[in-house]
Every structure is written in structure tokens, then in C-alpha cells.
Amino acid sequence: MNHFELFDITPVYALDLADLQLRYRKLQQAMHPDRFANASERDKLLAVQRTSQLNDAYHTLRDPLLRAEYIVSLRGVDMQHEQKTLQDPEFLMAQMAWRERVEELNVGDFAAIDEAFADLERETKLLQNTLEQQIEANANEEAADTIRKLKFMQKLGRELEALEDE
Incomplete structure (x- = not known):
């Protein structure tokens, strides 16, 4: 059973996250290992495995x-x-260009770091919109390339956060 089937939702990129959370909570209550406290060891183990699968599925689906x-x-x-x-x-x-920009940022130059964050966020949103269109159009190889780009942008965001924390 895939993650979408587990939550009984259509496999689309644009999910209703509030609905996903509601479904997660209902399933979590039904599958929680505490409900199987008096069950056999096999049933207890299955409950733990199902809860783990549920948590993994929820973590995956809630992150774009x-x-x-x-x-x-x-x-x-x-x-x-x-x-x-x-x-x-x-x-x-x-x-x-991004690498050079990040390398040139000075610790404590919050205005320049904030500007870089704003630019990164703008470019990330454009890529996310492109990704959504590619997924809807079943352009899977193109979507895979856009995912790679977004991973790079995500990594840059973490580097900017680290620079800001310094």
C-alpha cells in the first residue's frame, strides 16, 4: 500500500494539508500500539509497524x-x-552565482543575508510552481530535474541559516 492509499487520498502534488493532518490523526488513533496492549505479541508488533509506516507516510506527504x-x-x-x-x-x-554570493556574505551582515533569503524564497516558489505543473502533466523526468534544483535551493537555505546563526 502506498502512502496515498494509506490515507485514502488521490496522488496529487497539491494536497489539502489540513485534510491530510485530520486523516493522520484518525489513523493514528486507530493504529496506536496502546490500543493493542492486551493483544498477542504478533498483533503488538504489527501495530508498531503500521504506526511507523503511518508516521513515515505522513512525514513524506506533508513535505512538498x-x-x-x-x-x-x-x-x-x-x-x-x-x-x-x-x-x-x-x-x-x-x-x-549562488555559491559566490553565499561565500561573499559576511557574518553579521543581516541585511545582505535577508536579501539573499528573499531572493532564494522567490526562486524556490517559481521552481515549486513549475514542479506542480510538471507533475500534473506527468512530465516525470522534467519533474525529477526540478526536484534536484529544489534540493540545491533547500541546501542553500540551510547554509544561509547557518551563516545567520553564526
Whole structure:
């Protein structure tokens, strides 16, 4: 049973997260291992396994990037084990520009860091919109490339946060 089937929802990128959370809570209550305290050891183990699967499914579906990766994997694109790199020269140039920008930021220059965060957020939203369109159109290989781009943007965001924390 895949994650969408577990929650009895259509496998789409644009999920109603409030509905997902409601379904999660209902399933969590029904599957919680405490409800099986007086059951056999086998049933207790199954309850723990189902709860683990439920938590993993919820974690995956509530995160837009993990959800997208999961959708394209259901469609036959193996994102976990592939070593494919992006062949988009324009994005590779943008990566280099971002790297230079982050390296040039000074610790304590909060205005420049905030500006970088704002630019990163704007570009990330554009990529997320593109990703949603690609998934809806079943353009799975293109979606996989966009996921790779978003992973880079996510990593940059973590680097900016670390710089801000310093």
C-alpha cells in the first residue's frame, strides 16, 4: 500500500494539508500500539509497524519536496539511487552565482543575508510552481530535474541559516 492509499487520498502534488493532518490523526488513533496492549505479541508488533509506516507516510506527504519525489518514484523514476546530475547549463551557472554570493556574505551582515533569503524564497516558489505543473502533466523526468534544483535551493537555505546563526 502506498502512502496515498494509506490515507485514502488521490496522488496529487497539491494536497489539502489540513485534510491530510485530520486523516493522520484518525489513523493514528486507530493504529496506536496502546490500543493493542492486551493483544498477542504478533498483533503488538504489527501495530508498531503500521504506526511507523503511518508516521513515515505522513512525514513524506506533508513535505512538498518529499511528496514530489515520492510521486515521481511511484511513476517509475528512481530518485533515491540515481546519480544523474543536472545538465541544465543555465541552472548550473545560477548555482555558481549562488555559491559566490553565499561565500561573499559576511557574518553579521543581516541585511545582505535577508536579501539573499528573499531572493532564494522567490526562486524556490517559481521552481515549486513549475514542479506542480510538471507533475500534473506527468512530465516525470522534467519533474525529477526540478526536484534536484529544489534540493540545491533547500541546501542553500540551510547554509544561509547557518551563516545567520553564526
